[in-house]
Amino acid sequence: MSEVTDQGALIPRQRHLHPVPYDPEYKTSVPRSPKWPLLSMESTPSEETGPRFGHSLLGPLDNNLILNFSKDGSPAIGERILMHGQVLDENARPVPHTLVEIWQANAGGRYRHVKDNYLAPLDPNFGGCGRTITDAEGRYQFLTIRPGAYPWPNRANDWRPMHIHISVFGHSFGQRLITQMYFEGDPLIDRCPIAATIKERSQLDRLVAPLDMARARPLDFLAYKFDIVLRGRRQTMFENKLEGM
Amino acid sequence: MVQSLDSLTETPSQTAGPYVHIGCIPSFAGLPGVYPEDLGLSPISDGAKGQIITITGAVIDGTGWALRDAMIESWQPDAGGLFAGRPGADPAVSGFCRFAADKDSGLFTLRTVKPGAVRHRSGMMQAPHISLWIVARGINIGLSTRIYFEDEDNSVDPLLARIEQRPRVETLIAKRTGDGQYRFDIRLQGEGETVFLDI
Numbered sequence: 001m002s003e004v005t006d007q008g009a010l011i012p013r014q015r016h017l018h019p020v021p022y023d024p025e026y027k028t029s030v031p032r033s034p035k036w037p038l039l040s041m042e043s044t045p046s047e048e049t050g051p052r053f054g055h056s057l058l059g060p061l062d063n064n065l066i067l068n069f070s071k072d073g074s075p076a077i078g079e080r081i082l083m084h085g086q087v088l089d090e091n092a093r094p095v096p097h098t099l100v101e102i103w104q105a106n107a108g109g110r111y112r113h114v115k116d117n118y119l120a121p122l123d124p125n126f127g128g129c130g131r132t133i134t135d136a137e138g139r140y141q142f143l144t145i146r147p148g149a150y151p152w153p154n155r156a157n158d159w160r161p162m163h164i165h166i167s168v169f170g171h172s173f174g175q176r177l178i179t180q181m182y183f184e185g186d187p188l189i190d191r192c193p194i195a196a197t198i199k200e201r202s203q204l205d206r207l208v209a210p211l212d213m214a215r216a217r218p219l220d221f222l223a224y225k226f227d228i229v230l231r232g233r234r235q236t237m238f239e240n241k242l243e244g245m
Numbered sequence: 246m247v248q249s250l251d252s253l254t255e256t257p258s259q260t261a262g263p264y265v266h267i268g269c270i271p272s273f274a275g276l277p278g279v280y281p282e283d284l285g286l287s288p289i290s291d292g293a294k295g296q297i298i299t300i301t302g303a304v305i306d307g308t309g310w311a312l313r314d315a316m317i318e319s320w321q322p323d324a325g326g327l328f329a330g331r332p333g334a335d336p337a338v339s340g341f342c343r344f345a346a347d348k349d350s351g352l353f354t355l356r357t358v359k360p361g362a363v364r365h366r367s368g369m370m371q372a373p374h375i376s377l378w379i380v381a382r383g384i385n386i387g388l389s390t391r392i393y394f395e396d397e398d399n400s401v402d403p404l405l406a407r408i409e410q411r412p413r414v415e416t417l418i419a420k421r422t423g424d425g426q427y428r429f430d431i432r433l434q435g436e437g438e439t440v441f442l443d444i
Contacts, residue, residue: 012443014254018257019259026385029384032433033383034388034439034441035434035435036440038441038443039408041443042366044365044444045363045365046321046371050320050341051341052329069279090254091253101268103264112276113263113275114275115264127279129276173320176387177258178258178259179256194260198259204257228256229256231255
């Protein structure tokens, strides 16, 4: 008998749908972008395998940024939100049991980092990182606060829109992805040179999370939905020879 | 019009930014205690079989400056060429490591076991290598490359064979600097630009 399996090579990246590596409006990309073409090749076991992380990795507050850095049980300051979504692959299949990590600025737009000297104060109860592992349907969620916008040194007056950084592993090293989630209605998205490294508007729209009132909890938090698609494996017809036949 | 495909396309990447360490290696970034320890501190644990090696290098931009804010992930098989989770794989080799450039010198260090060779789908044997993924502020989509070793037979490796400009092969080969010691620099741009992969 034969059946369709998805154990073929990784589907090649559609690089034109990703940000351009070199963009003069995002100045740091100028000296950090390769000039020569990438070397393309079909994936090998080195890209088709990858690290797996079990649920035992997680602490009970790892996906709760409101409490996971609290010194005395006090919640972080800011607009309480639920960030949730599903991780899928390009074959529209859920990606279960994969590690999702996020990091972000606090409600004032300040990161807890030695190199961030922005005027906004640190929140003693907010660290700004969290992690979780998707469930059997590829779903994940974080409780956090909405990060503030902040200025950054690029052109004379550039501001980052509110955003949350997100890192996803998938099941193979070649699926590795880091991206950013923006918030519906933020006027700074259209002025951001980092967002603008994505040249196709419909692709940038995929990074803007809609307000999701169906998941908001009255008198507690608003919700934003952010689905993520990782590279898929090519589906192939596979000949299964039954034992003894 | 035609029928629509039922496939999806990958979510676009965005730069990991200058504070990637907060999210990925928070203890390194000065946020101890959020997690018991940073993920991927070492790709091996005590008792890993094979030769223990140390690879040192820097990620260098087009002006010749070593990045202080890069983060790198590595992925490799054990000394026998088996990836973690495969039957018979060395249980002391997770194969995954996260490491950052030093904030002062820009140097990174990867201490691991020298990987074994892995067969390609075509049946060809690939020369031993470690896969790398590099992210940083100014890198809009993570850069993939590989570390090969100058004291291995790289002559029939199918990836290296695809590099038309033969001097560029050298950008993927770690130079032996001592017993179990290697140097591997990653040049993002300019003279000696590393071969980056779309794979």
